[in-house]
Amino acid sequence: MILQTGMTTNALLTQVLMELKSGNIRRCEAMGLTLEEIQELNQLTVEDLHYLVNSSVSILTFHINHTNLSMMLAQARQEQVRVQRIDRALALGGSIEMMQCYFGLTAAEVSTRRRLAGIPTRQGRNQTPGEAEEIAIWEQWRGARTDNLDSLEALEVMMLIAEQQDITLTSVWTLVKSWVEEQQRRAG
Numbered sequence: 001m002i003l004q005t006g007m008t009t010n011a012l013l014t015q016v017l018m019e020l021k022s023g024n025i026r027r028c029e030a031m032g033l034t035l036e037e038i039q040e041l042n043q044l045t046v047e048d049l050h051y052l053v054n055s056s057v058s059i060l061t062f063h064i065n066h067t068n069l070s071m072m073l074a075q076a077r078q079e080q081v082r083v084q085r086i087d088r089a090l091a092l093g094g095s096i097e098m099m100q101c102y103f104g105l106t107a108a109e110v111s112t113r114r115r116l117a118g119i120p121t122r123q124g125r126n127q128t129p130g131e132a133e134e135i136a137i138w139e140q141w142r143g144a145r146t147d148n149l150d151s152l153e154a155l156e157v158m159m160l161i162a163e164q165q166d167i168t169l170t171s172v173w174t175l176v177k178s179w180v181e182e183q184q185r186r187a188g
Contacts, residue, residue, distance in 0.1 A: 010053045016041055017049075085152070090119055092159055093168030102155050129167055134175060137161055141176055149180045 012031075019027045020042050028038045044052075052059075086103055090113055099105045105113075114121060129137065144157040158176060162169040 009055075009059060013041070013049065013052060017044070085155070086113065087117060088159060089155065089169055090114055090117060092162045093122070093170050095170040095173075098170055098173050101150070102152070127168075127171065129165075129171055129175065133165055133167060136165055137167070137172055137175055138179070140164070141179070149176060 016028055016031065016033065016038075019025075020038065025035075025038060028041075029035070033041070082103070086099070086105070089099065089102070090110070094102075096105075096107045096110045099110045100107075111121075113119075140161045141157065146154045146157050148154060154176075158172045159169060161167075162172045165172070
């Protein structure tokens with residue numbers, strides 16, 4: 001695809017000149033410029049630059065790197081799923097400790113995300129579920145047959161339980177953690 005001059009040429013020339021002034025000749029070479037072209041561009045006057053930017057002659061050819069584009073699109077979709085999962089966990093009452101465990105978020109990041117989403121923060125400890133709620137949570141957790149508590153699969157199961165039982169995600173996580181730790185003590 002051949003692009004006409006104008007904004008694209010201006011952007012390229014600006015980038016090249018910024019790289020040159022920063023001493024990044026290798027970056028200019030990576031853009032496809034020869035050493036002779038780099039030397040000539042380094043000598044440009046303001047009038048020369050104005051002429052190049054306003055010229056109707058095309059100097060750029062772009063090619064799509066389909067492999068990289070495909071990889072970047074897949075990563076963008078994964079990041080979108082991650083952000084949706086974070087938002088859902090916060091809306092269900094995920095604690096700072098929990099958000100750090102599953103997503104590596106800092107307390108400041110969790111606080112900022114809550115504020116931006118309009119999620120009120122609760123002071124103090126979460127309300128402990130009653131015996132009937134605890135039994136229902138246990139049955140759902142056991143029925144899911146999730147082996148690794150630290151996995152995203154386990155988080156998804158706990159979020160579903162929190163939604164269905166109308167209890168905070170942190171309360172579900174606390175219960176499940178205690179059960180898993182108890183099972184590990186008995187097995188070990």
